[in-house]
Structures are given as structure tokens and as C-alpha cells.
Amino acid sequence: MAELRMVQAVNRALTESMTEDDTVILLGEDIGAAGGPFGATRGLQEKFGPDRVRDTPISEAGIIGAAVGAALSGLKPVAEIMFMDFITLAMDALVNQAAKARFMFGGQRGVPMVLRTPHGGGLSAGPQHSQCLEAWLCHIPGLKVVCPATPADAHALLRAAIADPDPVVMVENKALYAMKGEVDDAPAPLQIGRARVARPGRDATIVAYGAAVHWATEAATALARDSIEAEVIDLRSLQPWDEATVLESLARTHHLVIAQEAVEAFGVGAEIAARMADIGFDELDGPILRVGAPFTPVPFAKELESAYRPDAARIAAAVRRTLD
Amino acid sequence: MADPLILFRTMLTIREAELALARLFADGEVPGFIHLSVGQEAVAAGVCAALGPQDSVASTHRGHGHAIARGISLEGFFAEVMAKSTGLCGGRGGSMHVADLQRGMLGANGIVGAGAPIALGAALAQRTRGTDGVAVAFFGDGALAEGAMHETLNMAAIWRLPLLMVCENNGWAEFSRSDTQVAAKLGAWTAAYGVRHVEVDGNDASAVAAAAEDAVAAQRHGEGPRVIEARTHRWRGHFEGDPQRYRDPEEAARMAEHDPIARSRATLLDAGTPAATLEVAEAEARDAVATAIAAARAAPPADWMAALSGVYAPAGA
Numbered sequence: 001m002a003e004l005r006m007v008q009a010v011n012r013a014l015t016e017s018m019t020e021d022d023t024v025i026l027l028g029e030d031i032g033a034a035g036g037p038f039g040a041t042r043g044l045q046e047k048f049g050p051d052r053v054r055d056t057p058i059s060e061a062g063i064i065g066a067a068v069g070a071a072l073s074g075l076k077p078v079a080e081i082m083f084m085d086f087i088t089l090a091m092d093a094l095v096n097q098a099a100k101a102r103f104m105f106g107g108q109r110g111v112p113m114v115l116r117t118p119h120g121g122g123l124s125a126g127p128q129h130s131q132c133l134e135a136w137l138c139h140i141p142g143l144k145v146v147c148p149a150t151p152a153d154a155h156a157l158l159r160a161a162i163a164d165p166d167p168v169v170m171v172e173n174k175a176l177y178a179m180k181g182e183v184d185d186a187p188a189p190l191q192i193g194r195a196r197v198a199r200p201g202r203d204a205t206i207v208a209y210g211a212a213v214h215w216a217t218e219a220a221t222a223l224a225r226d227s228i229e230a231e232v233i234d235l236r237s238l239q240p241w242d243e244a245t246v247l248e249s250l251a252r253t254h255h256l257v258i259a260q261e262a263v264e265a266f267g268v269g270a271e272i273a274a275r276m277a278d279i280g281f282d283e284l285d286g287p288i289l290r291v292g293a294p295f296t297p298v299p300f301a302k303e304l305e306s307a308y309r310p311d312a313a314r315i316a317a318a319v320r321r322t323l324d
Numbered sequence: 325m326a327d328p329l330i331l332f333r334t335m336l337t338i339r340e341a342e343l344a345l346a347r348l349f350a351d352g353e354v355p356g357f358i359h360l361s362v363g364q365e366a367v368a369a370g371v372c373a374a375l376g377p378q379d380s381v382a383s384t385h386r387g388h389g390h391a392i393a394r395g396i397s398l399e400g401f402f403a404e405v406m407a408k409s410t411g412l413c414g415g416r417g418g419s420m421h422v423a424d425l426q427r428g429m430l431g432a433n434g435i436v437g438a439g440a441p442i443a444l445g446a447a448l449a450q451r452t453r454g455t456d457g458v459a460v461a462f463f464g465d466g467a468l469a470e471g472a473m474h475e476t477l478n479m480a481a482i483w484r485l486p487l488l489m490v491c492e493n494n495g496w497a498e499f500s501r502s503d504t505q506v507a508a509k510l511g512a513w514t515a516a517y518g519v520r521h522v523e524v525d526g527n528d529a530s531a532v533a534a535a536a537e538d539a540v541a542a543q544r545h546g547e548g549p550r551v552i553e554a555r556t557h558r559w560r561g562h563f564e565g566d567p568q569r570y571r572d573p574e575e576a577a578r579m580a581e582h583d584p585i586a587r588s589r590a591t592l593l594d595a596g597t598p599a600a601t602l603e604v605a606e607a608e609a610r611d612a613v614a615t616a617i618a619a620a621r622a623a624p625p626a627d628w629m630a631a632l633s634g635v636y637a638p639a640g641a
């Protein structure tokens with residue numbers, strides 16, 4: 001057992017995967033000599049050499065396109081896109097090529113690549129360095145999307161993503177990179193698509209992922225002072241997502257709130273709400289409520305950004321409203 | 325040196341297959357959109373003659389010739405474009421996605437310019453694994469306007485990857501002259517990145533093969549990217565059914581004078597190849613195509629249940 005920051009857990013997963021499997025290579029801007037803009041790849045170029053930890057030019061379309069070609073040719077590339085906002089430049093390679101190759105080529109071969117990219121606000125990084133765009137990717141058949149909330153899950157999900165025969169996007173919340181947590185020395189492999197109960201409870205279910213898991217837990221602590229016991233489910237994997245665990249919780253609590261940092265409209269929460277309104281209809285004793293960001297770009301000013309971002313208070317208010 | 329008779333045979337097969345496709349399309353047996361490379365066969369035949377089984381090819385929307393020159397199964401090819409379950413891609417891709425990964429055919433591509441970065445990645449894989457393989461990216465003259473092309477050439481150049489970019493310069497980008505869309509001459513563009521550019525007559529399969537062999541041989545010994553520009557002609561519309569109102573009908577007549585197959589035939593005869601040999605080759609190409617079409621016709625339609633479960637690898641794979 002070691003206490004690691006999330007960014008170190010990512011680094012450890014990369015180190016382990018690269019040690020075990022010499023087809024794993026890393027691609028990204030300033031990931032090599034400089035160790036990555038957030039330090040996730042620190043020390044890896046020294047360890048594995050510049051061919052396996054490759055500094056790329058500022059060419060997101062080229063990076064992801066090359067990752068697709070390399071993955072079709074027997075490597076397992078792990079590409080880093082410096083900010084999730086920049087995936088816009090790589091969308092063709094991701095959506096039209098990586099996601100479709102297995103299906104469109106009749107199952108001849110998959111594209112075993114990973115795209116790691118940080119999302120999320122709270123750093124006054126402004127409208128083009130703070131977005132949570134994961135719902136776009138969850139909408140694309142052929143992609144898998146995971147989003148860890150803890151160092152242990154960052155490690156386990158990245159290991160699973162690299163081992164996966166299909167393209168996986170791991171979205172890392174940049175405000176959580178410094179968060180510390182215990183990581184087992186030899187944790188059991190995690191299957192993509194399994195949620196985790198972050199806090200048990202009987203009165204309401206809060207489904208969250210990424211940073212929102214921590215806000216939800218904080219909300220649950222506050223609610224407990226009024227004897228409301230909320231269960232917090234950390235999705236961990238957004239595509240596929242763990243319908244069974246959410247439904248099982250809803251069947252006990254009969255109330256559902258979904259919390260996310262991303263813009264609320266048309267988001268991950270909308271999908272979960274729609275599914276639970278269908279398969280969980282008979283279990284519901286209150287409206288399914290979503291807590292997410294308003295329909296604006298992420299603002300820069302501290303005052304504006306804190307007004308913009310969802311928090312524990314808004315999640316707790318939603319739980320009270322659905323219980324009302 | 326590529327055997328001119330083999331080049332002739334490859335071109336014949338492509339021509340026979342594509343003219344058959346045109347008929348099947350007109351008769352409604354081939355659905356969707358198809359883009360034929362009739363007139364451009366020498367480029368596919370010449371380049372692929374320089375490749376071995378370890379090499380990879382990323383193609384374009386006009387990719388039938390590349391796939392056939394790469395040696396894919398004709399039956400699998402026709403079954404694919406005729407939307408049958410026995411198609412190379414199970415009828416899920418169609419003409420714009422014909423692929424055979426086992427044969428290093430990384431796929432036609434419905435997105436202009438998108439094959440180049442994929443070939444870049446294949447070249448990167450070759451270098452990373454320490455093989456002497458190369459990757460080829462075919463692209464059209466219109467594709468040069470896409471950003472991905474520029475990113476690809478730059479990355480291949482800084483990393484000195486064995487990427488051979490082959491421009492099939494037919495003068496057209498869909499319904500527009502490509503010189504109204506792309507400011508750079510290809511040679512000037514590649515020079516800006518310090519990459520060698522070779523121009524060849526794209527209607528002369530032996531000339532194309534020689535240029536490709538030279539490039540590939542150098543790349544197998546560690547040279548970085550190269551660009552071959554093959555000037556050629558697109559005989560038919562952009563897609564089958566294109567009324568081509570934008571094009572002077574005179575142009576078609578002039579193009580036929582540069583028929584790569586007629587040229588290859590004349591050269592072979594001049595070099596003393598018996599006419600009977602060429603006639604046998606012609607008959608064999610026709611037969612191979614007819615046999616493949618008959619098999620594809622008899623095959624069951626594409627399978628929905630297989631498609632539905634074909635998005636991800638099966639659990640536990």
C-alpha cells in the first residue's frame with residue numbers, strides 16, 4: 001500500500017503497463033523530456049527511451065491519427081491530449097477512425113489505444129481550458145470512456161484501459177491530480193463498466209463521477225446531520241456505465257440525483273435519468289434530478305467560475321427536493 | 325524491377341473490376357456511393373508492386389485499385405460492395421471502407437485526408453518495432469487542403485519515418501479544379517518540410533513502380549518520408565452517377581490517349597511479349613471478376629446480429 005497523488009497513480013499505471021508490455025508507447029506534447037504538462041509522465045522517457053515516450057509536435061489530429069494507425073499495426077499507444085478542450089482538433093481520428101474501425105472493417109481488428117486527457121475547472125483556466133466534454137464521446141458507438149475520482153481508480157482504470165482491445169478515453173479531472181489516496185501495491189484488475197459505492201445510504205441515491213463524487217460525498221455528510229442518509233455511487237466508467245448498480249441502489253432508496261461537473265443539458269446525467277425513468281420507473285418515489293453546470297461556457301473570473309461550478313450545497317438541495 | 329506483365333495484369337484486374345462495378349451500380353446491385361479510379365490504375369499497380377507483405381497501405385475514398393493491387397480477395401471485395409455477409413468487412417463498410425488488415429490494407433477512407441495520419445502511425449509502428457517495413461498513404465490532389473496532411477508530413481519529417489505519400493494528381497477535387505483550392509505546388513510544399521518529392525507519369529505503371537521501388541528501398545535503409553506525385557486522369561465522374569456538368573466533354577477524349585493499360589499493352593508487345601499471352605491475361609482478369617461477382621451474388625446478405633455485436637471486442641477477448 002502506498003499513498004499517491006492521482007497524477008502519481010497515473011504515472012505508476014503507465015510504468016507498470018510499459019514494463020509488462022513493450023508494445024505500449026506514449027505520445028503527446030511535452031510528455032517526454034519535460035515529463036508532461038501535469039507531470040503524469042515524469043521520468044518515463046528516462047526509463048523507456050524517446051522512441052517509447054515520444055514528444056510530439058502540437059498536432060492533435062496527427063497524434064490521434066497516428067495512434068490509430070499504430071494501434072492497427074500492433075502497438076498499444078497511449079496518447080495524451082494536454083487539455084480535453086483540444087480533442088476538438090482530433091475528433092476525426094477519434095470518432096470516424098478509432099471508434100469505427102472494428103465495426104466498419106467487419107471485426108478484422110480493433111484499435112487498442114488509450115487517450116488520456118484532463119477536464120474540469122476550478123483553476124481559472126477559462127473557457128478553452130476547463131471544459132468537460134465527455135458526453136460527446138459517450139455518444140459515439142465504439143469508444144469507451146472512464147473517469148476516475150480517486151488515485152486508486154486512476155491507477156486501476158488506466159491499467160484496464162491499456163489492456164482493453166478497444167479505444168478507451170480516460171478523462172482525468174485536473175483539480176484532482178494533486179489529491180492523495182491509498183493505492184494497493186498489487187490491486188486486483190478492475191473491469192471497465194463497474195461502478196463503486198463511495199458511501200452507503202438508504203434514503204436517496206446520488207450518482208456522480210470525477211470531481212462530483214467528492215461534492216456528492218460532502219453533500220451526503222451534510223445531509224446526514226439532518227438524518228438523511230444518501231448513498232453515493234461513483235460511476236468510474238461512463239461508457240459503458242453500470243446500470244445494474246444504479247438500479248439496485250434506486251430500488252432501495254427510491255430517490256435519484258445525478259451530479260456532474262459538465263454542462264447539465266444533454267449530458268451523462270441525462271442518459272442515466274432517461275434509463276432509470278424507464279427501467280427504474282416502478283422504484284421512483286420522487287423526480288429524478290440532475291445537478292450540473294449551467295448552459296454557458298466555463299468563465300474565467302473566480303467569482304464567475306465558483307457561481308458556475310456545481311457544489312455540495314446544490315447537490316444536497318437537489319436531494320432534499322426529490323425527497324420532499 | 326517490377327515485372328511489366330504483372331503490372332499489366334494488376335491494372336487489368338482493377339479495370340475489369342471497376343467497369344463491372346459501374347454496371348452493377350447502374351443495375352442497383354451495388355448500393356451507396358462508389359468512386360471509380362478508371363484511368364488511374366497505373367498508380368495503384370506501380371506503387372503496390374514495390375511493397376512486401378510487411379508493408380501497410382492507407383487509402384482514400386477512391387480506393388478499389390489500391391485494395392486490389394494489394395492482393396485482397398476479389399470475392400471478398402465484391403461481396404463487400406454488394407453488401408453481403410461474406411464481404412471483407414461483413415457488409416458494414418462498403419466501397420469507402422474496403423480493408424484487409426492481414427494484407428496490410430488499412431482501409432479505404434470516407435474522410436478526405438484521414439488516411440495519411442493513419443499511415444503515419446503504421447510507419448511509426450514499423451520504426452518502433454525495429455522492422456524494415458514502410459507505410460504508404462495514397463491521397464488525392466484535393467486532399468492537400470486538409471490540415472491532417474500537413475501535420476502528417478511534418479511529423480513524418482521530424483521523426484524520419486518510413487512513410488511514402490503518394491499523390492494521385494488527377495486535377496480534380498470533386499467538382500472543382502484542385503488548383504483553385506490548393507495554393508502550393510506539391511514539390512514546393514514538400515520542400516518546405518525538407519522532404520524529397522518525385523514526379524512521375526502516373527499513366528506509366530513501370531515509371532510509378534520504379535519511383536516507388538527507389539523510395540521504398542531507401543526507406544528500408546532508414547530514410548525518412550518521401551512524396552511521389554503521379555499525374556493521371558480521372559476518366560469518370562467524381563462518383564458513379566455524377567452528371568459532370570462542370571467538365572468539358574472534350575477532356576474525356578484527350579484522357580483516353582493516356583490510357584495506362586493500352587500503353588502497357590503496347591510496350592509489352594514492343595518488347596516481344598506474344599499477343600496470345602496478353603489475351604490470356606485479359607481473359608483471366610475477366611474470368612476472375614466474373615467468378616467473384618457470381619460468388620458474391622450467391623452469398624447471404626449482411627448479418628444484422630453480427631453487426632450489432634461487432635462494435636466492441638467480445639467480453640473477455
Ligand SMILES: Cc1ncc(C[n+]2csc(CCOP(=O)(O)OP(=O)(O)O)c2C)c(N)n1
Pocket residue numbers: 385386434435436463464465466467468492494496497498502558562
Ligand atoms: C473531410 C471530407 N470533406 C469532404 C469530403 C467530400 N469529398 C469526397 S472526395 C472529395 C474530393 C477529393 O479530391 P481528391 O483528394 O483530389 O481525390 P479524388 O476524388 O480526385 O480522387 C471530396 C470533397 C469528404 N469525403 N471528406
Ligand SMILES: [Mg+2]
Pocket residue numbers: 464465466492493494495496497498502
Ligand atoms: Mg483529385
